[in-house]
Amino acid sequence: MTNCYGLTTPVHDSIGIAFDPFLGAANHSCEPNVAVIMSGRSASMRALRPIAKDEEITVSYIDDRNPYETRQAQLRERYRFTCSCRKCVSHDYYDQSGPNYSKPEPSTFTKLDHARSDHTAPQAAIKICTDILRSRLSLPKPPPITAEPYAGARTELIGRLLEIDDLLPALRHSAKRYFDIDPVRFPQPFEPRRVTNAWALLRVILRLNDQPESPLTQELFVEQAFDGVVIMWRLIGEVRRSVGRSHGPGEFSDLVQRLEAEVKASITAAGGARAVGYVEQDPEGFWERFKGWKDEVDY
Ligand SMILES: [Zn+2]
Numbered sequence: 001m002t003n004c005y006g007l008t009t010p011v012h013d014s015i016g017i018a019f020d021p022f023l024g025a026a027n028h029s030c031e032p033n034v035a036v037i038m039s040g041r042s043a044s045m046r047a048l049r050p051i052a053k054d055e056e057i058t059v060s061y062i063d064d065r066n067p068y069e070t071r072q073a074q075l076r077e078r079y080r081f082t083c084s085c086r087k088c089v090s091h092d093y094y095d096q097s098g099p100n101y102s103k104p105e106p107s108t109f110t111k112l113d114h115a116r117s118d119h120t121a122p123q124a125a126i127k128i129c130t131d132i133l134r135s136r137l138s139l140p141k142p143p144p145i146t147a148e149p150y151a152g153a154r155t156e157l158i159g160r161l162l163e164i165d166d167l168l169p170a171l172r173h174s175a176k177r178y179f180d181i182d183p184v185r186f187p188q189p190f191e192p193r194r195v196t197n198a199w200a201l202l203r204v205i206l207r208l209n210d211q212p213e214s215p216l217t218q219e220l221f222v223e224q225a226f227d228g229v230v231i232m233w234r235l236i237g238e239v240r241r242s243v244g245r246s247h248g249p250g251e252f253s254d255l256v257q258r259l260e261a262e263v264k265a266s267i268t269a270a271g272g273a274r275a276v277g278y279v280e281q282d283p284e285g286f287w288e289r290f291k292g293w294k295d296e297v298d299y
Contacts, residue, residue: 036059182198
């Protein structure tokens with residue numbers, strides 16, 4: 001049997017479906033060793049970790065971060081098979097947090113599916129995701145924020161906040177994902193989702209930077225004398241160093257390099273030849289202050 005793939009942009013926005021007999025031959029695992037990255041008319045498989053000679057190449061057909069029961073149900077419904085990968089055989093109901101934590105109400109997964117639906121308006125989805133995130137704290141032994149459905153709910157929340165241009169909470173939640181969630185869930189810095197999320201955080205800062213008159217930009221960058229360029233430069237350097245491994249050559253990689261050159265030119269134009277070094281040193285500690293922003297959301 002051969003599979004179709006959801007067709008996406010390099011940063012995982014869905015735009016259709018694709019069929020490729022070679023890619024379609026890869027079997028599923030809930031611990032895949034490659035991710036499929038689309039770029040324009042081409043697609044490539046990127047290793048998520050070192051792969052041994054003769055080791056089978058596997059991809060994940062579903063969101064492999066979901067708990068065991070959700071994964072099995074999705075694979076049965078959509079692909080008509082029962083997965084027996086190592087992760088499933090070890091049968092840990094709640095893979096990412098272990099038995100010492102309370103399990104989420106099963107309905108929270110259904111609610112998240114509803115929030116993700118195109119038929120759900122942004123405001124309604126924001127409320128659902130916020131409720132899911134807060135519900136974690138009312139459990140007797142709250143699982144970590146890196147577990148599902150919480151990490152997924154936060155990602156959906158960020159997307160929906162950006163949809164309605166509510167940039168301050170989008171910024172805080174993206175920063176929380178960047179600092180507290182992704183390094184745990186995706187320990188390899190070149191994991192495509194980790195790189196894409198760092199890129200998303202950078203995009204929020206860029207959007208603020210492009211709206212100098214907005215009250216939020218005034219508050220952050222003028223009243224608090226916060227230097228967004230320090231953050232931008234650091235994030236873009238990080239994405240650029242990983243993109244070759246995470247996404248390979250293609251439109252995303254080109255875009256990252258172009259943006260880095262543009263930001264570098266504007267730093268140099270504003271502060272002279274030594275300005276880039278100054279921004280990198282960050283003597284005023286803007287990066288540490290930026291880290292503090294994520295703690296403004298306590299759920
Ligand atoms: Zn599995």
